[in-house]
Amino acid sequence: MAQWTRREDERLLTGRGRFVADIDVPGCLDAAFVRSTVAHGRLRAVDCTAARDVPGVAGAWSAADLPDLPPVPYTLLAGLSTEDAVAGREWPALVKDRVRYPGEALAVVLGEDRYRAEDGVAEVTAVIEPLPAVVTPSAALDDSVRLFDGLSNIALRGEAGEPVDPAVWRDAAAVVEATYRQNLLMPSPMECRTILAVPEGDRLTVWSGHQMPHRLRRELAALLGWSPDRIRVVVPDTGGAFGSKSAAFPEFVVVAHLAVKLGRPVRWIEDRRESMLVATRGRGQDQTVRLAADADGRLLAYELKIDADVGAYPHLGVGLPMQTAWMAAGAYTTPRVHATLRSVLTNTMVTYPYRGAGRPEAATAIERTMDLLAGRLGMDPIELRRRNFVPPDAFPYETPTGRRYDSGNYAAALDLALETLGYDRWCAERDRRRRDPDALPLGIGVSCYVERSGGEAGGLHEFGSVEAHEDGTVTARCGAAPSGQSHETVFPALVAKVLGVPEARVRLVEGDTDEQPEGLGSFASRSAQVAGAMLQHAATLLIERARTRAAALWGVPAEQVEWADGTVVHAAPGGASATGLGDLVKATGPLRVEDRYEAGMAFPFGAHAAVTEVDPELGTVRVLSLVAVDDCGVVLDPAVVRGQAFGSAVQGIGQALYEGIAFDDNGVPQLSGGFLDYLLPTFAELPPIDIKDTRTPGPGTPLGAKGAGESGCIGSPAAIVNAVADALRLADPGLLQMPLTPDSVWRAAHAPEHEEGAR
Amino acid sequence: MKITLDVNGTRHALDVEPRRLLADVLRDDLRLTGTHLGCEHGICGACTVLMDGAAVRSCLVLAVQCDGSSVRTVEGLAGPDGEPHPLQRAFSAERALQCGFCTPGFLMVAAGALEADPGLADDPDAVASVVGSNICRCTGYEPIRRALTRAAREQRDATACPARVQPRSPEPIEENS
Numbered sequence: 001m002a003q004w005t006r007r008e009d010e011r012l013l014t015g016r017g018r019f020v021a022d023i024d025v026p027g028c029l030d031a032a033f034v035r036s037t038v039a040h041g042r043l044r045a046v047d048c049t050a051a052r053d054v055p056g057v058a059g060a061w062s063a064a065d066l067p068d069l070p071p072v073p074y075t076l077l078a079g080l081s082t083e084d085a086v087a088g089r090e091w092p093a094l095v096k097d098r099v100r101y102p103g104e105a106l107a108v109v110l111g112e113d114r115y116r117a118e119d120g121v122a123e124v125t126a127v128i129e130p131l132p133a134v135v136t137p138s139a140a141l142d143d144s145v146r147l148f149d150g151l152s153n154i155a156l157r158g159e160a161g162e163p164v165d166p167a168v169w170r171d172a173a174a175v176v177e178a179t180y181r182q183n184l185l186m187p188s189p190m191e192c193r194t195i196l197a198v199p200e201g202d203r204l205t206v207w208s209g210h211q212m213p214h215r216l217r218r219e220l221a222a223l224l225g226w227s228p229d230r231i232r233v234v235v236p237d238t239g240g241a242f243g244s245k246s247a248a249f250p251e252f253v254v255v256a257h258l259a260v261k262l263g264r265p266v267r268w269i270e271d272r273r274e275s276m277l278v279a280t281r282g283r284g285q286d287q288t289v290r291l292a293a294d295a296d297g298r299l300l301a302y303e304l305k306i307d308a309d310v311g312a313y314p315h316l317g318v319g320l321p322m323q324t325a326w327m328a329a330g331a332y333t334t335p336r337v338h339a340t341l342r343s344v345l346t347n348t349m350v351t352y353p354y355r356g357a358g359r360p361e362a363a364t365a366i367e368r369t370m371d372l373l374a375g376r377l378g379m380d381p382i383e384l385r386r387r388n389f390v391p392p393d394a395f396p397y398e399t400p401t402g403r404r405y406d407s408g409n410y411a412a413a414l415d416l417a418l419e420t421l422g423y424d425r426w427c428a429e430r431d432r433r434r435r436d437p438d439a440l441p442l443g444i445g446v447s448c449y450v451e452r453s454g455g456e457a458g459g460l461h462e463f464g465s466v467e468a469h470e471d472g473t474v475t476a477r478c479g480a481a482p483s484g485q486s487h488e489t490v491f492p493a494l495v496a497k498v499l500g501v502p503e504a505r506v507r508l509v510e511g512d513t514d515e516q517p518e519g520l521g522s523f524a525s526r527s528a529q530v531a532g533a534m535l536q537h538a539a540t541l542l543i544e545r546a547r548t549r550a551a552a553l554w555g556v557p558a559e560q561v562e563w564a565d566g567t568v569v570h571a572a573p574g575g576a577s578a579t580g581l582g583d584l585v586k587a588t589g590p591l592r593v594e595d596r597y598e599a600g601m602a603f604p605f606g607a608h609a610a611v612t613e614v615d616p617e618l619g620t621v622r623v624l625s626l627v628a629v630d631d632c633g634v635v636l637d638p639a640v641v642r643g644q645a646f647g648s649a650v651q652g653i654g655q656a657l658y659e660g661i662a663f664d665d666n667g668v669p670q671l672s673g674g675f676l677d678y679l680l681p682t683f684a685e686l687p688p689i690d691i692k693d694t695r696t697p698g699p700g701t702p703l704g705a706k707g708a709g710e711s712g713c714i715g716s717p718a719a720i721v722n723a724v725a726d727a728l729r730l731a732d733p734g735l736l737q738m739p740l741t742p743d744s745v746w747r748a749a750h751a752p753e754h755e756e757g758a759r
Numbered sequence: 760m761k762i763t764l765d766v767n768g769t770r771h772a773l774d775v776e777p778r779r780l781l782a783d784v785l786r787d788d789l790r791l792t793g794t795h796l797g798c799e800h801g802i803c804g805a806c807t808v809l810m811d812g813a814a815v816r817s818c819l820v821l822a823v824q825c826d827g828s829s830v831r832t833v834e835g836l837a838g839p840d841g842e843p844h845p846l847q848r849a850f851s852a853e854r855a856l857q858c859g860f861c862t863p864g865f866l867m868v869a870a871g872a873l874e875a876d877p878g879l880a881d882d883p884d885a886v887a888s889v890v891g892s893n894i895c896r897c898t899g900y901e902p903i904r905r906a907l908t909r910a911a912r913e914q915r916d917a918t919a920c921p922a923r924v925q926p927r928s929p930e931p932i933e934e935n936s
Contacts, residue, residue: 003843009851012859013843015793015833019860022792113787115778190797190805190860190896239795239860240896272798484858484897643854643898650899675802675894683891683900 005639006489017237020194020207021269028196028265029058031255032117034107034124035277036099039133039347039667040145043095043126046106050123056116059262060124062107063094069257070223072250074315075215078456078524081318085155085343089148091313093253099128100147100312101349102668103277108254110266133667137286137307137344147312147345155314156343160325160401164301164336172292172300176372181737182361183660184284184309187354188680189483191239192270193279195252197259203230204260209238211246212521213481217513219248220256235511238483242651243353244280245483246523247316276671276678282354283655284309285321285361291369297379299334299388304365306341311350318343320351323358323452329399330366331410331448331605332388337400347667353523355651356451356713363449364738367718371445371725372733381722382418385448386411396699405450405603406706407696408631414448417607417629420690426611426625430726441729442613442624445722449715450605453525453632453707454700460599462531463518466495466538467592468546472566472582474499474506476538479519480531481511485709486640487527491535494636498539501566501581518596525604525707528636533701534597541593549588550579600700604707606630606693608649608715612723619746621657621724623687630711631694634704644709645691652716654681660739762826766791767835775822782806782817785832793833793863797894804893807864807871808832814871814892833863836870845910846870853932855906857897864893869907873914880911905932 004010011017034046048060063069072091074081095106106126111117134140140153147153169175196207204224210216213233221228238245251268259266270279290303308321325339374381389410390397397405426444433439454460464478476495480487492506499506509515520526543563550568551558554577562569568584570577585591611624628649635641658679662670671677697704717738724740725733728749735748764771766789775784780799785791785808797805799818806817809831836844846869849855856862872879872889879885890904909932 003848003851005851005854008859009856012856012862013833013847013850013866014837015791015863017793017859019792019795021796022786024790115776115783188896190803190858190894191795237860238858240858242896271796272800272803486857639854643857643902646899646901647857647897651896674800675798680894680896682894683887683904686900689899689901 006486008486008488012237019191019237019239020196020209023196023207023236025196025198025265028267029110029112030114030117031251031266031268032109032111032114032121033105033251034109034121034126035103036095036106036128037102037668038099038128038130039102039135041099041128041130043097043099043106043128045127047125048107051109051120054116054120054123056112057120058110058112060107060109060120063092063096066094066257069093070253072253072315073219073223073248078459079319079322081315082156085314085318088151089155089314091250091315093250101347103274103349105250108258110258114269130666133347135346135348135663135667137309137346140344140346141307147347153345154342155310155345156318157341158322158325159338159340160322160328161338162400164303164338168301168336169290169292173295174373174376175290175292176369176376177290178369178372179734180287180289180365180368182283182285182287182364183655183738184348185282185354185655185659186276186279186661186678187242187244187282189240189242189244192272192275193245193249194269195255196265196267197256198265199259199263203232204256205232205234206256207234207236209245209483210235211241211481211483211523213511213513214479214519215246215521216248223253224256224260232514235481241483242355243282243357243523246521247352272674276674277669278349280350280352281311281348282351283361284351285324287361287365289365289369291373293373293377297377297384297387299332301336302328302334302366304328304339306339308341308343309346309348309351310343311348312345313350314343314345317351317353320353320358324361326401326403327359327362327450327452328366328401330363331390331450333390334388335400339401355648356710359451359710360655360714360717363447363451363714364718367447367449368721368733371722382446385414403452406600406699408450408603408605409694409696410448410605413605413629413631413694414446414607416692416694417446417609417627420629420692421609421611421625421627440613440615441727442611443723443725443727444609444611445719445726446607446609447715447718447722448607450603451710451714453602453604454529454599455524455526459520460530460601461596462520462534463596464516464531464534464538465592465594466535466542468542468581468585470582470586472505472580474501475509476506476535477509477516478531478535479510479516480522480527482522482527485522485527485644486637490528490637490640491532494532495535495539498536499543499566500564525709528705529602529698529701529707530599532636532705533599533703534595536703537597538593538595541595542591545591545593546581546584549591550584553587602633602698602700602706604630604632604711606711606715608719610719610723612720612727614724614727614745616728616749619742619749621740621745623653623720626653626687626716626719627690627692628712628715629692629694630708631696632708633696633698633706635693635695636705641708642691645711646689648709648712649689649716650681650686650712652712653685653720655713656717656720656738657740658685660741760823762823764825765829767831777821777823779822780818781820781822781825784822785817791832791834795860795863797861802894803861804868805861805864807867807893809867809871812871812874814868833866836866844870845913846873846906849906849910853902853906853909855898855902861893861895865895865903868892869910873911877915877918880908880915886911908932
């Protein structure tokens, strides 16, 4: 153990990790899906006959062959969807009569292995009558092409805050407007989606790389018409998730249904080609903003209009843009903020939480607009931010959009970011280059973000327990489910610290619904904040219970029994009695505290700063420096949090510069080259990154931890885009839309509106 | 088709379909599931193994192409007595893994580079090209660079003064490239 930094490391470094695809179940069938090659069309016929004759194929089914196949369940959890949005818009697990996104499953083939299953897929024929496809909100808005006959493509309208009085805009010293595109992204965990369903007696064991095992159990039980206790969901090692692994996906419905129908183990191990076609997307918003200030740079009003691309079915991410609306105000005391949104159905796979989940879209919009306004006012963008920050003594701070920020010191984060960056030195270099016609232009950008972690009201709790054993060891259980966040290391360390026992004596059990009957899971950066606080609370209760028991055992008042380093102690005049936790359990029976703990919503924040060099002739962007200062309150394990911040920042760079999906004229993503057509950052693109933190405790729990891990995706993109806009000195920032590919940067640099010209 | 494969020092006589990928034969036929499939088109490198000492994407190699070859996977990285490979220790020490899915591929491409290039410790560009050959979505790569550099220095120092187990004093590995 001593040579491994984390408890997870030994197995993961020696090839003994266990991911779902590694689990060997005799007789298991592999599922492969027949997928639509068109984005939108009427399904006229599917014929699986020939597939059934393929050697090694156990069966092939279209929707017509499986009349009892339930539809894809939707969730109203956290306002991700609404009954109104879902009504009349059923998502069939296999297409019944209408294809609504490219890659939607037309049929499933089960084979003795994936090769046989794919042999079968090749023999299935389908007739689809193509319909015009709409793949952007602007194309879908006018309902000239409807995804559901008789229903509008606008599945949900929402707003936060009150409309701004027109007089405010009219009387303001400066008003700026802009439009932004929040590019549609692929979360792209290195392990794609997985499910293995094993029927045993009257129960079903489901193995899945998943963020919410209890939700998966509940949804599978509902669609099978079973009581939840007949289903056990186990989450083994999971190869990343980033928000994209928390649902019961269409393929999961099919696999569970067939496993029960056939009484055989069935698994689906998504491959990358499928993932790029049909895994959930992130972001995808068209935004229009308006921001007003007085002559001193005091913000007067901010308006954000969102047309969100929510994909083909409104079951999942239709309410996600509300996260953007609620966080629209950003880090500032703007007195009037109004955000409105339309969630628009398009012929794309559904949009769903991806690391940041609605908050990057809010942060990028306000932070890009702050730079625009600073330019209009002729004011330094740093100074404009400072003048408008919510001050440290104003917390809790109620925003006009309905959020209650818990704590913060936004200026301190910005100060540290600028100091770390060497802001003055870079300003001097920027100015030098502006005077040198041969120098490549350089720009500096900052982004000051606030985000929300933990979840929404009604989903801010977690379940778990702490149990002491006769041998003195302790087992902690909780409903979280990690996918790389080091829970096995961090949570036992936390419990051990509370109890005052060596870390090695505490072990963690999670990701198994038979072991931990209730739970919410790992999403919204909630595990440390909520599950951590729950475990701290449960461990504290365990100490109280141990003291009470020892008092009864010794026949003394409980207040005379103290707790020290895992031991109950009674200091009496005649001599001290002391009993270790294990002996106490031996003497008094099992000692276990179960808990449901509710945390407050938390608002992590930070300041990111970037320096970029742009070649206007090539359109290339080189990030010379990126600084991320994040404040997630009390930090449980600094190295783990740092690792999260660093990886998140690199994903933020991906959104800013590289990641985007191109569609052909028929609405099909142009991804035939796989990861050569969708560019994830590699080490070759990695700029120097400095990660720093400030630590303002969160008042929402005694633990004081706020969410960590989504910060880079939220803070970094706007810093980079602002730096590029600064380098090019663009009058119209709408010319720069993410990802800032050479093509888009070149066009922006050569647009007629180009102000002064950096070269 | 009948082939023989030497995997991690054990000889296997196998009868495999010609179309089967090396990765699938390792994982399914030999139950060596440490080799992971991340993209199946040769980009991400999660499935990297050493074939006759050279790093290959096992999703781009047919098992029959390896007939008579020697293959090394992550399961064969530790010493015969189970002592972890310097790369395994360095990856843990530098926090070069989070979810661990891409890790076996990074370990094997790094192991191939370490064995092929004794001067790796003093060649940051070569280290960069090794780290740049695979995709990791969690760590942001910098910890992987530090881990490879740490293991390369350990190898260099052990070669320079084989009597010493520990180098004189650990050189700090700079935070950024």
